[in-house]
Amino acid sequence: MSDPIRKRSSAGISSDEELAELLREHYGIVFHYLIKATMDRTLAEDLAQETMVRAIEHYERYDGSSKFSSWLITIGTRLYLDLLRKRRTERRYVTEETRSGAFRFETLSRGGEWTELNEMLSALPEEVRTPLVLKHYCGYTYEEIGDMMSVAPGTVKSRIHHAIKKIREEWNV
Amino acid sequence: MTVRSDETKREDDTIQAMKETWARLDDAFAVEPAPLSAWTALVRERKRLAKRKLWRDLAILWSIAIPAMGLMLLLVTGMPPLFWMFQAAAAVAGIPWLVGEIKRIARSGGRRTTP
Numbered sequence: 001m002s003d004p005i006r007k008r009s010s011a012g013i014s015s016d017e018e019l020a021e022l023l024r025e026h027y028g029i030v031f032h033y034l035i036k037a038t039m040d041r042t043l044a045e046d047l048a049q050e051t052m053v054r055a056i057e058h059y060e061r062y063d064g065s066s067k068f069s070s071w072l073i074t075i076g077t078r079l080y081l082d083l084l085r086k087r088r089t090e091r092r093y094v095t096e097e098t099r100s101g102a103f104r105f106e107t108l109s110r111g112g113e114w115t116e117l118n119e120m121l122s123a124l125p126e127e128v129r130t131p132l133v134l135k136h137y138c139g140y141t142y143e144e145i146g147d148m149m150s151v152a153p154g155t156v157k158s159r160i161h162h163a164i165k166k167i168r169e170e171w172n173v
Numbered sequence: 174m175t176v177r178s179d180e181t182k183r184e185d186d187t188i189q190a191m192k193e194t195w196a197r198l199d200d201a202f203a204v205e206p207a208p209l210s211a212w213t214a215l216v217r218e219r220k221r222l223a224k225r226k227l228w229r230d231l232a233i234l235w236s237i238a239i240p241a242m243g244l245m246l247l248l249v250t251g252m253p254p255l256f257w258m259f260q261a262a263a264a265v266a267g268i269p270w271l272v273g274e275i276k277r278i279a280r281s282g283g284r285r286t287t288p
Binding site for chain 2: 016017019020021023024027028031032035036041052053054056057061071074075078079082107110111112113115117118121132133136137164167168171
């Protein structure tokens with residue numbers, strides 16, 4: 001994943017315009033990550049916007065030790081995991097079939113393809129699909145993903161390994 | 174050795190296919206961010222709201238803290254038994270609440286939304 005702004009400390013963000021420009025440049029990266037993690041366009045948009053708002057409110061916490069995109073993706077991931085936990089507690093969530101069906105319809109209506117692999121990725125549990133996307137779409141290490149998701153790197157590795165194995169068996173590559 | 178390399182190849186093929194699928198999704202859901210002026214307005218608005226919330230929280234904190242401290246001072250100087258009864262009641266109610274909060278935070282992995 002390309003990141004033109006490699007490392008910047010919050011002290012380097014000197015004006016509102018500069019912060020706005022940074023967020024604008026990174027919005028697409030965050031949205032594209034979230035759409036793969038959630039497999040839900042509306043939810044991905046809501047989370048991406050909420051990520052931007054949190055970044056504005058807490059940008060002084062960004063210390064430049066990681067890429068700005070990594071910082072934003074960490075915020076987005078944590079917001080998504082918090083939302084999943086809330087939904088589970090409230091027992092208020094849309095069924096997998098409904099969500100997957102809506103996303104398939106939207107992808108097709110935009111001229112995209114919906115393959116068997118899309119179906120399999122969509123059917124994966126969120127806590128498995130998220131690290132899979134972080135590893136093989138964003139390119140983070142197991143340690144970085146573990147830090148983002150507050151789970152042990154070994155757990156991340158195991159989830160990703162089992163997800164790939166499951167896809168490979170069902171897809172019969 | 175052959176079985177192992179075959180397994181690795183199949184895994185690599187799966188990962189490659191996933192990457193291609195994700196790339197097609199990126200194409201289908203292309204992003205056209207709002208103009209910079211809209212982002213600048215958003216940054217200014219959110220900063221203004223955050224500042225206002227900070228002042229409001231500070232005002233609420235002190236509007237509760239000052240009367241509470243005043244009451245405690247009155248009690249400790251005028252009615253010490255009542256003061257210590259109040260302290261004991263606060264400890265009895267507060268410690269289980271604190272333990273509950275610590276457990277809740279530990280269950281959620283102690284995660285904050287922003288790193």
